[in-house]
Amino acid sequence: MVNFKSSAGALFILLSLVAWPSAAQTESREDSDELSRVKERLAENFSLPEHTYKWTFRDLAGDRDLKIDGVANRMTLGFGARLDQIVTEANVNFTFSYSPVLAAEVSQLRITLNGEVVRAIPLRRNEADQQHQHQIRLSPELMANYNELEFELIAEAQGMECSVFSPAAWLEFFGDSTLEITRNQLVVANDLAWFPEPFFDAREFQRLNLAFMLPDEISNEYVQAAAILASYFGSEADWRGVETKLFRYDQEPLVINYFEENEFSFEHNFEWPEQHGIIFITNNSRPWLLSDLENVNQPQVRVVTNPVHRAYKLLVVQAPTVEGLVTAVQGLTARPIGLSGPTFDVHSLDIEPRPAYSAPRWINTEEPIRFSELVDFPSELQRTGYQNAPVALNMRLPPDLFTWQRQGIPVDLKFRYTPPVQRDESRLRVFVNGEFIKGFTLNESGMEGASDRIRVPLLGENPFAQSALQIPAFKLGALNRLEFEFSFSALSEECRVQPLGNTLGSIDGDSTIDLRGYSHYTEMPNLHLFVKTGYPFTRYDDLSQTLLVVQENPTNEEINSVLTAFSVMGAASGYPAVLVNVAQVADVPEGADKDILIVGGDVLREWLQRFGRSSLDKQLQAHGLAGQQQLLYSPDGSTQISGPSAAIVSFESTLTRGRTVVALTANQNGFLPQIDALMRSNERNTAVTGFMSVLTPGNTRHLATYESYYVGELSLWNRLSYHLSRYPVLVAVFTLIALVTLVMVMYWFLSGLARRRRQGS
Structure with a gap:
């Protein structure tokens, strides 16, 4: 006999199971339709942005003089143009003064752009006591990928009897003269064939500005992948430097407000970069505006249109899981040549660690x-x-x-x-x-x-x-x-x-220059080597011997400091940090044989609590700063202390002798960007030295090293000679003892020899 109630219940459950996917599909379809409507509205409001750039003559000339004369009569200022922008207007505004002894009705200043004359300015002797200001429009049609604006002085100096071409016929520009260029943004194809363009363009001479997009909650893999990409772009930018800006996203849809007649407006839950940017996503973690991207089965890099600011592109680093993000970035940065099309899949990757001192930008010590x-x-x-x-x-x-x-x-x-x-x-x-x-x-x-x-x-x-x-x-x-x-x-x-x-x-x-036969040996800690060359981490340019230590979910300021440090190291070595590892303090093994880079005050405090602070305290005590933890981090975990300070500090690792710890730290997270600014400035970081640099709102102090250790390989004799040479009094005592000993030995030997001769006779 069949139980009716039981059968009816089973039928209801069966019908529910059949109907549930249909409801889910309906909800998914509605969400997809809503996303399509939003993107259509964004496309309707799309317009090409306009950019204005301004450089002073001092910026363009670098360390060259802004003076020309009758013998050295040319000055050339070079500037580039981006692939994804077109010049619509250009003006040069300059001020100059010139010699009062110029020959009349002969002297002139001729200005050319890429070999085409744009203006000739007569130089009259009776106006030599004035400052002369001129504004010249440069034709956009004359612009190329690389441009040269040349100023040529055609002049003679008037003497007693005749005119001669002489340094006395001079003209000098004011350093605040400017070149101003307006460019319209162009939309480029979603193609990796031009990579690293448009995210970095070698034609640009100013600092590279990079936008990174990461989720609100991140793991070590996100930090590792972002650090590798920052070091890659740092190696590409080289002397230009890199400045990073961080954006955090969530997965919530836009706030959409509907009106009558299918009209609606929407609000962003977070800020989207109004420039080319880099975003890291997985199949299960991405912004709602990118939810229509198909899932991937292997790590992938692709170029897509920025959904909010459609004139720009996003470099999307995507993987099924967070572990694949690192693989995708390693594949992109290790083999960036030969890319083509909108996507690049990384099926398998085997990167061998590189030997020490392989950095492409370092002069080879193995051959001339x-x-x-x-x-x-x-x-x-x-x-x-x-x-x-x-x-x-x-x-x-x-x-x-x-x-x-x-x-x-x-x-x-x-x-x-x-x-x-x-x-x-x-x-x-x-x-x-x-x-x-x-x-x-x-x-x-x-x-x-x-x-x-x-x-x-x-x-x-x-x-x-x-x-x-x-x-x-x-x-x-x-x-x-x-x-x-x-x-x-x-x-x-x-x-x-x-x-x-x-x-x-x-x-x-x-x-040729020949560095063969030179050993590698230096005194540490030495922060000057770190801020200028990334040493000791860049000794292995792939950073395979480096461990980056951060907290579990780093703050925006800490991530930006990581990106800045890695871009500096990439620029110094010329190679991306494809094999760097990331960990929290609790996960660092005892006896870890790596150089350690710590970012964040809380992380440094946790490190010192776990592994001890004896080597750091020796340095601090020599400067009378023993116990002054508030310079490095907030002792009680609170930011409510007397004032902000940040520091770069270096000391010998207590885990392995000869290994180095460098910490980028601050007692208030909001003050950590001061370290980024110091590391990016070639003028300011030249003064960095010793084991610690302390930054406060008032000044920057650099503290000398008192307790040293040495890294590198040196023969026993050279090591002994080098270290003894630092103590001349001790060397003199040892020499005296050696001489006395030698004299005594010779005396005993000769005395014995004389005795034996007398006995024999």
């Missing part, structure tokens, strides 16, 4: 390096004209290069030049970091072709040594600038005869 490898274009090694900017080579040496008691770093220098008609004041001068090293007279013998190249003699007259230029090692830091300045004399016996200007000097690209 040619000058041609230190420049982007061969023309950078050549100069024309009687006076011009020097040939400049930027050299990044391994920060721990041991140069003690070395005569110098040899440079096998070869150069060519047009010979002067007669012996005069023509010179080639060599500078390192602005300090004069050596000068050479350019004679009339003529040097042409490979067989006539010159080898610069040693500073010491050693006839048996191969000719080379010795750079004193004590003048070389981690970042160096080697300059070769050609200076040709312009002699003319006749009035009003302009020199032909056909002089040319060239540093041969086969010239």
Whole structure:
């Protein structure tokens, strides 16, 4: 017999199970329709934004003089243009003054853009005592990917009997003169073929601004993936630097307000970047406006249109789970060449750790390096004209290069030049970091072709040594600038005869600098090496020997500090940190053999509580700061203390000898961005030194190191000699003891020998 109630109940449950997917599908379809309507409304309100850029002449000229004269009569200012923008208007506003001895009705200032004359300004002698202001419109049609705005002085100096081309005919621009350009944003295709464009464009000379989008709740994998990408863009931006901006998203839909006749408005739950940006999502965690992106089965990177600001693009890093986000970023940054299409799938990835000192931007210590490898274009090694900017080579040496008691770093220098008609004041001068090293007279013998190249003699007259230029090692830091300045004399016996200007000097690209035989050994802690080169972390440029320690859900300020630090390290090494690891303090194993980067005051406090603070306290005690925790973090976990301060601090790890801990910390999280600003500023971070830099609203103090340790490899004899040399009195005592001992041994030996002879006789 069948129980009716039981059968009816089963039927009801069955019908409910059948109907439930249909209801879910209906809800999903309605949500999809609503998303489509919102995106249609965003597309209707879409317009191309306009950007205005302004640079001063000082920004564009760098460290060059803003002065031209009758001999060195040209000044060129270069600037780029982005791939995704088009110039609609350009104006140059400049102020200058000039010499009162210019020849009348001859002198003029000629202005050209990319070789096309845009204006010629007459220079009248009776107006020489005035400041002259001009505004010139530059035609957008003349703009290219790279542009050169050139100012040429065509002038003579009026003498007693005739006019001559002379440095006395000068013109100087004011540094606050400006170049202002307006550009319209263009919409580019969703294609990775141009990557890293449009997120980074090498034609731009200003600091790269990067927008990162992360969920409200993040794990280590999000921090690790974002740090790797920040280091990659830092390596691409190089000297420009990187400034990051963080956006946090949730999964809630927009707040939509409906009106009559299908009209509606909506509000964003969070801010979307009004620029190109990078967003990290998984199949189960993404913003509502990106919920129509299909799920993925493997880590993937794709380019999509920013749904709110549709003129811009989003680089979407997506994976089924958070672990795949790191794989996706590793695949993108390790192999960015040959990409094409809107998506890039990472099916499998096996990245081997790189050996130490492999950083592409560091000079190789295993073989001589040619000058041609230190420049982007061969023309950078050549100069024309009687006076011009020097040939400049930027050299990044391994920060721990041991140069003690070395005569110098040899440079096998070869150069060519047009010979002067007669012996005069023509010179080639060599500078390192602005300090004069050596000068050479350019004679009339003529040097042409490979067989006539010159080898610069040693500073010491050693006839048996191969000719080379010795750079004193004590003048070389981690970042160096080697300059070769050609200076040709312009002699003319006749009035009003302009020199032909056909002089040319060239540093041969086969010239070499040789760092073979140098060891790696340096004193730590040394924050100057960290802020300038990322050392000791960048010793392995993939950061495979680095552990980043953050709290479980870092604040926006802490994440931005992570991104800033990694962009600085990427710029210094030229390689992304694809193998860095991220952990919390509780997860760091005892005896971890890695260099540690700590970000955040709470994290530093937790680290010191777990692993001890003996090495840090020794440094603080030497400065009378023992127990002054409020400089580094809030002792009671509260931010209600006397005032804000931030610090970069470094000390030896208590987990493994010879390993380094660097902490970016603040007693109030809102003050942590002060460290970011310090690290991004080349002018400010030059002063960073010692084991700690403390930043307060009033000033910045740098505290010297008192308790040192050493990292690197050095032979036992060199290590002993180096450390004993720091204690001359002790060396003198040891030498005296050794001499007395030697004398006594010789006395005993000779006395015994004499005794044996007497006994034998």
